[in-house]
Amino acid sequence: MRWILAILTSLLLTNCKPPGEREVSSGSTSAGLKPTVRIEIDGGPSLGLSPVIVYLNRDEVAIRGATVEVRGDMTHAGMSPVIERATEVEPGIYRAEEFSFTMAGDWFITTDIELPEGDTLTESLPVTVPR
């Protein structure tokens, strides 16, 4: 019991602030300047089909050939996420055409991106889906 408490206490001392998740932009790139990711929902978030568009560039130059997965999580535990692969429709523009919100409320859209050189990148966008 005591060693469990000791571990938990040290965890607590390093956790006086929640680790960031909202507006997360994380990952590593080997090609110097970090890419810019912009997430948009075509027509704004609404119940049902809401295609997600991901704009990907580095220093204003479109990044082609990335692998982009779009994932929607509700803020409540236990809800199935919506996961869609986005396809490149124009240089640096990726679209998850079939992305669909299954419930009204608060969502986090997360894009997991793998750049052509193999680096990975994650970006999140919180959205509220109206009734």
Place this chain on the structure above:
Amino acid sequence: MNAQPKRPTLRPITEQPIGFDLFRLPGLRRLLRWKYARVTLQLPLLILAVFVIVDGFTGRQLAPRNVATTSVWLHYRGLVVIALALFGNAFCAACPLMLTRGMSRWLEKHLPQKYAWPKALKNKYLIVALLGFYFFSYEYFDLWASPWLTAWLAVGYFAGALAVDTFFPSGTFCRYVCLLGNFNFAFASASPTQITALDHHVCRSCTHKPCLHGRYSSTHKPESLPLRTNGSKEVAFIPTSEIVRPGGTGYFPGCETDLFVPAIQSNMDCTLCFNCLRACPYDNVALTLRTPGWEWMKSPWLKRGRLAVMIMGVLLTFWGILNAAAMIGPFFGIAQRIAAGLHTESEALVLGLIFVAVAGIGLGITLAAASLADFIGGAQVRPWRAFQRWGYVVIALGFGFWGAHFLFHFLTGAVSVVPVFQHFFELRGLGVDPNWQLARLVPTRWLFPITAGITAVYGLLAFTLSVRIALRDFGQRGVVAMWPMLLFVLAFLVFALLILAQPMEMRGTILGPSF
């Protein structure tokens, strides 16, 4: 003393349910009389608590992907109501918070004395206040959406249990402070089991009442005996040779929440710790099957806890309605209208007002319906007395609604436990690929029929209870006296079903936009 206690032959000390004793299931009595039985039950939840705290603090801060939020707000709550409905207060029985006892005993040694819990707090009013604060915080801070806050909540519980039980007698935390425990106590009134004495005649001739005070057993009496868990006096020494199924030697604590087995008529304050079973030298304690809600007809809270307990139960019911309503669209509309009317953008103010209003309305309509029923029945109208007579009807409705609500979430995402744990290990470098498609236990279209069915079953129980209380207390006049409560039940059911029929909408803030 007879080694094999028989069924009662004399008038019982208190009327208790007579049914199958679950301890007669093969091996169960022997297992639970074992000195380390409780620790064994607590270990799984302790391990889960460690996962909750570690992932809550260091994992991804997305509720559906974190062990803290998923296991606490989805699985724990769902399994609590399932256990209460089908068995009893199983989660208090396996509560890992009590594992802080070792440390509190060590800390105690550095205190000049144990303190007595203040008399003014020896009731459930502190719980009522803490419940109000907790439900408010749940909505205001979106506890359900924050793994980090959920982990802090778990840590707070451990710290609270440790602090209270260090300074005050053991059992104080469970009885007067713990919100989870008191939720379980109130709704274990619906459970189909209860601790009883097998033979009240044996209890009558039992000198030391170890089920209450504890006992020390060994072959020879030691020079000094331990004090009772409340520090009041030495426990009785009973040699091992006199014990039926000894289950070990040493100190066996009695009931920390001061329940005396042959007098128990209610599950209120019973943590199912089975201390009484282990402490009873004559193996005279049973876990008896009873009709669900058996105690509602016995008005047991008049003897234990009285008004404060009933207020707690009724408020739990109405705040339960609010807790579910806060997930549907119309609630946000009402909140926004209140905010507009008050020209405020303060979510705390609007939420606070809603909580106070719901508490006032809940207590008000229960008091009004109960008083009217008493008046029609011909009793002298004393509103709080009427409230304590009929309040059990509201408790039945409350349990049905909480059950429906928690089960909704549980059925929606129970299987997500698999990918969430896979993700826990994936994040920490183990090559696991979570299968995020696992979530639902039943198809979505089944959810409304199931939750509505549960609400209706407990509505029917509340209906029957109203009729039985009316006929018990008012004889023939009961036929008319029951109507205010029957109409109350009907109105409650309509309202509850309306809420359950709404599409769920999970929002972080009530005054939007959410981010």
